[in-house]
Amino acid sequence: GEDVEQSLFxxxxxxxxxxINCTYTDSSSTYxxxxxxxxxxxxxxxxxxxxxxxMKQDQRLTVLLNKKDKHLSLxxxxxxxxxxxxxxxxxxxxxxMRFGAGTRLTVKP
Amino acid sequence: ETGVTQSPTHLxxxxxxxxxxxxxxxxxxxTVSWYQQALGQGPxxxxxxxxxxxxxxxxxxxxxxxxxxxNYSSExxxxxxxxxxxxxxxxxxxxxxxxQYFGPGTRLTVT
Numbered sequence: 001g002e003d004v005e006q007s008l009f010x011x012x013x014x015x016x017x018x019x020i021n022c023t024y025t026d027s028s029s030t031y032x033x034x035x036x037x038x039x040x041x042x043x044x045x046x047x048x049x050x051x052x053x054x055m056k057q058d059q060r061l062t063v064l065l066n067k068k069d070k071h072l073s074l075x076x077x078x079x080x081x082x083x084x085x086x087x088x089x090x091x092x093x094x095x096x097m098r099f100g101a102g103t104r105l106t107v108k109p
Numbered sequence: 110e111t112g113v114t115q116s117p118t119h120l121x122x123x124x125x126x127x128x129x130x131x132x133x134x135x136x137x138x139x140t141v142s143w144y145q146q147a148l149g150q151g152p153x154x155x156x157x158x159x160x161x162x163x164x165x166x167x168x169x170x171x172x173x174x175x176x177x178x179x180n181y182s183s184e185x186x187x188x189x190x191x192x193x194x195x196x197x198x199x200x201x202x203x204x205x206x207x208x209q210y211f212g213p214g215t216r217l218t219v220t
Contacts, residue, residue, distance in 0.1 A: 042113075
């Protein structure tokens with residue numbers, strides 16, 4: 001089974017905020033990542049956070065990390081139809097990067 | 110565009126055959142990681158190469174092997190193909206493994 005868990009689907013209206021949640025199990029993970037995958041494409045690195053941080057903001061993206069609960073979230077402000085894709089969180093320990101199964105975000109006009 | 114390229118884009122092989130997939134890393138990157146992504150799942154780590162040496166391996170059998178060349182490009186070889194090897198194979202390049210940038214992938218179908 002997956003060490004990194006995500007809900008499979010999220011649907012929002014254009015202009016709303018989206019929040020994608022992730023839980024991980026390895027407390028020694030040093031970096032946590034968010035990737036975006038569009039149909040038929042590879043993974044696009046959106047942002048990452050070092051484990052000694054609790055928040056990182058990058059334009060419309062905000063990452064929150066709760067190390068105590070091993071919970072990571074990605075908030076997308078003002079969600080657009082172009083944000084429709086599958087979003088993967090991943091944890092990295094040493095050279096092994098472990099991904100969740102992905103959350104399919106659907107943005108309705 | 111990440112600057113990471115993979116070839117071929119698609120490939121169809123028969124069970125028992127061997128396959129070689131190729132990856133060219135982004136300029137300035139010295140590390141290549143390979144992943145297998147089955148349909149509807151997240152990528153699974155196969156192995157990583159750093160300066161031409163294997164530098165970490167996931168839970169894949171020895172029939173999955175790789176190489177990294179002096180220009181940091183890489184190959185993934187799979188012997189004795191099985192039906193379950195059908196997947197999207199992704200490579201990612203990075204400088205020492207931190208920010209990994211993915212190529213578009215090779216879609217392998219085993220019949």
